[in-house]
Amino acid sequence: MPPLVGQTHSTSNALSVLRQLEWRVRHAVETVLSGEYRSTFRGRGMEFDQVVRYEFGDDVRDIDWNVTARLGEPYRKKFVEEREVTLMIVFEDTPTLQFGSGNESKREALLELAGLVMLLGAVNRDRVGFVHVTPEGHFLSQPVRGRGPILHSAATLLSRPAPSVDFSENSQVPDLPWKFLSKVAPKHSILLWLGDFPPRQIPDVWAFVQKRYQTMGFRVDDIWERELPKQDAFAAYDPSTGQLVTLEGSAAEREAQIQWHAKREAHWKKLFPNPLSRLVALTEQDRLETLVRFFQARMRTGGR
Numbered sequence: 001m002p003p004l005v006g007q008t009h010s011t012s013n014a015l016s017v018l019r020q021l022e023w024r025v026r027h028a029v030e031t032v033l034s035g036e037y038r039s040t041f042r043g044r045g046m047e048f049d050q051v052v053r054y055e056f057g058d059d060v061r062d063i064d065w066n067v068t069a070r071l072g073e074p075y076r077k078k079f080v081e082e083r084e085v086t087l088m089i090v091f092e093d094t095p096t097l098q099f100g101s102g103n104e105s106k107r108e109a110l111l112e113l114a115g116l117v118m119l120l121g122a123v124n125r126d127r128v129g130f131v132h133v134t135p136e137g138h139f140l141s142q143p144v145r146g147r148g149p150i151l152h153s154a155a156t157l158l159s160r161p162a163p164s165v166d167f168s169e170n171s172q173v174p175d176l177p178w179k180f181l182s183k184v185a186p187k188h189s190i191l192l193w194l195g196d197f198p199p200r201q202i203p204d205v206w207a208f209v210q211k212r213y214q215t216m217g218f219r220v221d222d223i224w225e226r227e228l229p230k231q232d233a234f235a236a237y238d239p240s241t242g243q244l245v246t247l248e249g250s251a252a253e254r255e256a257q258i259q260w261h262a263k264r265e266a267h268w269k270k271l272f273p274n275p276l277s278r279l280v281a282l283t284e285q286d287r288l289e290t291l292v293r294f295f296q297a298r299m300r301t302g303g304r
Contacts, residue, residue, distance in 0.1 A: 014158035018115055018151055021288070025119040028292050033299070052078045086143050087121045088185040088213075089114050089130035091157060092174055092195030095165045098239035101224045102283060107162060109220040109283045110194050115154045116291055117192060117218075122150040129153065131181060133174045134163040140184065165242035178205045187212055194218045199263040202270060217272045218279045226282075228257055276301060 051067050054074035062076040091114055097107035114130070121128040128150045129143030139160065141153045185191065191213040209215060224236075233248050247253055272278035276298050281290045 011152075011155045011159045014115075014155035015151060017158070018119065018154055021112075021116060022119055022122075022151075024288055025116060026123050028288060029120065029123045033292065033295055050078050051075050085121075085124075085126040086186055086189040087117070087126050087128045088143065088181065088189050088191050089118065089128070089157070090176070090181070090191060090193045090195075091130060091132050092176065092193065093132060093134045093160070093163055094174065094196050094198075095135075095163055095239045095242075096196045096198070097220075098162060098165070099222055099237065100283060101222050101229075101236070104283045106196070106220045106222055106283060109281065109287065110218070111158050112287050113218050113220065113281065113291070114192075114194055115158055116288055118150055118154040118157070120291075122147045129184070130157050131177065131184075132157060132160045133176055135174050136163060138174070138177050138180075140180075142184070165239050176203070178203065178209050182209070182212060185213065188214065190214045190216070192216050192218060197264065197268050197271065199260075199267040202267075206271070215272070216277045216279070217268070218281070219268065220281050220283060222283050225261065228254055 051064050054076045058076050064075050064077050067075040098105050118128050127143040127145045130141050132139045144153055197219055233246055235244050235246050238245050279294045
């Protein structure tokens, strides 16, 4: 698909790209994901309605054992789905996302993932919003409902400018506005955090965020982050400094890369302990197929 770099594409161009993707998203929801896609978000997070007599085929996990013991026959809890889901995208845009060893940068791939999820929300009649966070500050798009408004919201995110690489080392990581988000996104919203997730201290407020929302994390890796290329000295662009660096391909460099990757994975799993709440895609993978596999896995377990 065409690149989605915000610095080179207007909102109208982003809308054109999203419309090209929309039919694939709709087809995936109506065929591969069927109608169960909504349950992967809602999961067990539904409101209690009443206790009713258990019938064959009902979910045994809903059995109310106290009522069953008192009445001498099985009864289950009946739930009512919340009328709508609010999906809030938190796009943490850092200079390191501008790295890419192939035809696409990590930022382009991650923006496409964000756009696809927002289209999924539009197809499923959810409310969708986003906050674009950079080291310079944040930009909020309030949650909206309906195909047209969500398409325009997604196009706005895709066309947002990338952060400058001319920052000091201390200003590379944005200050995520979690307290601000708690005032914007209602309780029990789906909060999808997309970013690079470098090893760093987990903020104290994260535990509160996880209790208030259903949280998921999406990340995109370049193949060089998994393993350095098997070749001698070569030059690579470091977006965190805006400079070209020369890698010698030495054993020490490869060992340092392995250790960095292990620290990053440990941090990633601390943020999102449930494997079904985190997704890692490679830049060369088809993002929609990756999303479909992710939601299929969530559907098989009810999103738990």
